[in-house]
């Protein structure tokens with residue numbers, strides 16, 4: 236038995252837990268009116284996922300929960316558990332026993348569980364559909380609904396048939412696939428729209444990236460140029476430094492040597508400075524000599540004068556002595572004569588100036604007197620005293636003369652001594668002069684050489700300074716190169732400069748290049764730097780990353796579109812496959828049902844025939860079917876829906892329409908169809924709630940027979956008051972409702988059942 240049990244707890248009139256076990260093919264539930272039998276049937280619908288509260292005879296979810304009665308308080312939740320034996324795996328789930336459970340709470344919240352695990356309603360529906368237990372409930376015929384299938388419209392009939400044929404699973408799959416297809420198309424549109432939005436950004440970024448790429452290439456070019464430039468510049472500077480260093484070496488050494496020589500020469504010159512003391516000495520000696528000379532000359536003059544006086548006095552003495560002896564030879568002193576002459580000359584001059592003769596005579600008289608006085612004076616003046624006086628003077632003079640002569644001798648000796656000293660000092664000075672001249676010459680020579688060397692050194696220093704500037708410039712350039720070209724640009728040490736033949740240039744060849752070429756190279760670098768600056772390399776990493784990200788995103792989206800289109804194609808083909816399968820199985824199913832339907836119909840009515848007919852209804856308006864096409868072939872342009880019509884042909888009556896059948900006949904036709912459907916594709920169980928209510932005794936028997944043959948394929952749960960029907964059941968359950976107002980379940984015997992049913 237696939238169906239094992241039904242547990243009802245709090246559902247409708249079942250206030251407390253009640254259990255129905257289905258151990259035989261046919262189980263009958265019997266009980267008086269209003270005891271809760273139909274509630275038990277509804278419990279099946281409920282647990283199988285029925286969503287229409289109305290079809291469960293309620294208005295809202297709360298109506299499904301035991302609402303309280305005289306002896307029992309109301310409960311807050313209703314739960315129904317349906318247990319299947321799944322050892323045959325008729326339910327596609329890996330459990331030997333499957334319990335479906337549905338719980339409804341007073342706030343209308345529903346819970347669905349499979350073997351105690353919460354699931355979605357959809358999971359339950361799909362699980363059941365795969366076992367032909369569809370939601371249309373074709374296998375649960377409620378009370379008064381025996382002819383439900385006959386009353387349903389064509390579309391509902393089709394749904395019931397599809398459900399019964401187990402095609403619902405395909406329908407689900409188809410709907411699901413269509414939904415997925417719709418979603419996929421939406422996603423394609425979304426993704427394409429994203430790509431459209433992204434495109435201008437990518438275009439913009441691509442341009443930026445192209446610029447960055449150009450800048451990168453330019454930077455690469457710059458790196459190569461830099462390497463060669465820096466290599467050459469550094470080689471040049473190194474070489475120049477060495478050259479200057481070398482060229483500086485000899486002058487420096489020579490200058491040190493010269494400095495030493497100069498110091499020595501200066502020392503010599505310094506030593507010759509003593510010359511001045513000698514010169515001074517010479518000058519003093521010469522001065523002294525001059526003084527000696529002057530003194531000597533004075534002494535000599537004095538000596539001469541004294542000599543003269545001596546001679547004069549000696550002559551005077553002689554003359555006096557002679558005069559003493561003779562008057563006429565008497566001599567007068569010249570000075571006396573000069574005095575007289577001078578007086579006469581004065582008087583004569585006066586005479587020349589006067590005009591009066593008297594005055595002249597007076598003056599002449601005076602001149603006569605003067606002359607007379609002179610003559611008178613000199614007559615007889617000389618005495619021997621005078622001679623004595625003269626001799627006395629002479630003696631004095633001779634003494635003086637002797638003294639002078641002594642002095643002259645002494646001074647002459649001094650003169651000689653000075654002259655000798657002067658000669659000596661002069662020779663000394665000459666000797667010194669010779670030495671200092673030599674030193675001076677030497678100093679001049681040294682200084683001239685020093686100046687020459689200073690010029691050389693200064694020129695080299697100039698070169699050194701220029702080189703230092705170039706070195707500074709190189710360092711600055713290195714820094715700039717590092718910034719613009721990274722480490723690569725400044726790693727010129729190992730860089731090999733090659734000629735156009737790819738031969739590595741030697742250090743000498745590198746240096747032999749004209750500096751103007753290097754300057755041109757520098758200018759070229761400057762130009763590239765300017766171009767790079769104009770391009771502006773800021774944020775290139777971010778742009779590249781953004782571009783890569785955007786491209787990645789775009790190609791991801793493109794791939795996604797392809798994937799989505801692919802899945803859209805597969806979904807479309809799946810839908811087509813499902814439609815084909817549905818169509819095929821539907822039509823094959825209809826054929827099979829028609830065979831069984833006619834057979835059951837004939838059994839019920841003792842002849843005649845019945846059948847299902849597929850009709851196509853054209854959709855004129857949205858959701859509205861307006862026209863039924865009876866004969867259709869192939870696809871039409873218009874949207875249509877297929878439905879089912881039922882044709883019956885009564886064996887004895889001219890009845891063509893279902894409308895013309897009696898209540899019992901309608902019930903029989905309905906049962907025949909239901910049984911036909913169930914036989915073609917047997918559901919695990921069928922619940923028939925008083926389907927036999929309208930049948931007379933003869934038909935009840937036929938019904939009973941058909942039930943028995945149907946029970947070979949499906950488990951039957953029959954709610955009935957019919958004795959005949961009860962008699963076919965293996966197990967009977969009685970439902971009672973006491974004064975408490977709650978239904979109770981109990982297993983009973985046939986006789987009890989007959990009694991209860993009555």
Ligand code: ATP
Nearest residue numbers: 247248267268269270271272273274298300301302
């Ligand atoms: P009949 O033989 O006449 O068809 P039945 O045995 O099928 O009767 P049901 O229709 O199953 O009877 O039961 C109806 C009873 O269930 C009513 O008495 C009704 O009051 C009771 N009932 C329905 N819903 C609830 C509820 N939510 N709480 C309590 N009792 C309820």
